[in-house]
Amino acid sequence: MQGSNGTGRHGAWGVVAVVLLVGVHLVRGGAEELRAEGPPQPVAVAAPDGSGAVDGSRAVDGGPAPASVPDPLPASPPVRVRVPAVRVDAPVTEVGLDTDGWIEAPPPEDDHLAGWFTGAVTPGERGTAVVVGHVDTPRGRAVFYDLGALGKGHRVEVVRRDGRTAVFSVYGAEVVPKEGFPAARVYGDSGLPELRLITCGGTFTEETGYEGNVVVSARLVEVR
Template sequence: MTGWADGTGRRGAWGVVAVVLLVGVHLVRGGTEELRPAGPPQPLAAAAPHGDRAAAVPVPGPLPPSTPVRVRVPAVRIDAPVTTVGLDADGWIEAPPPEDDRLAGWFSGAVTPGERGTAVVVGHVDVPSGRAVFHDLGALGRGNRVEITRRDGRTAVFAVYGVEVVPKEGFPAERVYGDAGVPELRLITCGGTFTEESGYAGNVVVSARLVQVN
């Protein structure tokens, strides 16, 4: 694996790019085969991001590093604690423990939410017992808010500008994870078609940009 380290020892944006396919593979393996008949919501084509990045809007200045502790997405009733995940022994990004279906995971190889760069928060779409924390991510649309509470007491508020299903094969890593020069956030879970043989074919990717700090 390649990638550079910043002054804190964390991998920077290109380190995340280097492992992006591993996110997809790991989250696919984390999906259950006991889906509800309709499956989780799938994003509308109209919700996918257009152009290089979000439309120009005022963006608060970047925040210093601080570990996220909670994620809230009011539009789809997500209100969940956040744990820290890294890479497992095989070099994959770890998903949160499946026994806690309401837990999200911040990937510590990327920036913390609110810093300049692209922060990454992952979660299961389902577990053997049913729905999980990010089951309804695909129902989000442009303008929906994502609130990340940080250990320093600040809340970084992001506005969604794109929701899409990205295939595992040919994942557009640079577009999804590249540093836009401002604080951004990606929420990721399993998505796309599902088969018992191979699991989910892709990932739901929610792209959001920092718009407020509380």
């Protein structure tokens, strides 16, 4: 399935292709010495609605939206993402769709670079923003290698071009299969400013690469 239809920034865009492409681009050529151990996988925190997890990740309800949330921000592209709990402090580039209608991954030659998908909202706007990153490269660990270690309540800080920092709180982390990816659930618009961080995860084999994607879900809780 290609993601060229319904990809308007504020629409319910088709996203199955987004995650499939992330998987294809992030699994190939990972450093061999990392494969035996593998990146951390979500366990204690899982799917927000109790479904869709693989590799034994047990789903936990993310709970109701916080009673008080900041007002949504106007559009402004992200320039940096920080996740203190897993020591991520990385610049963000814009990624879109290639000529085949698939989302582009960040350039593999820069393993310390995250990518904001321009077909979605900017972080802090009403809707679901999406930031992707490599889990590994032939040189070793990449920007989102430790993403699966995030737990409920961990913070994600996104510095925007307008000088504001949108701060999100993690409420769900899961491994979802690339086959039959639950796009509507993962990317659905809750009516609040939300963020998804995505990298590869699940079981790795030489034949197929990683079988799934780590998806971290977070809600806006603060604006600085």
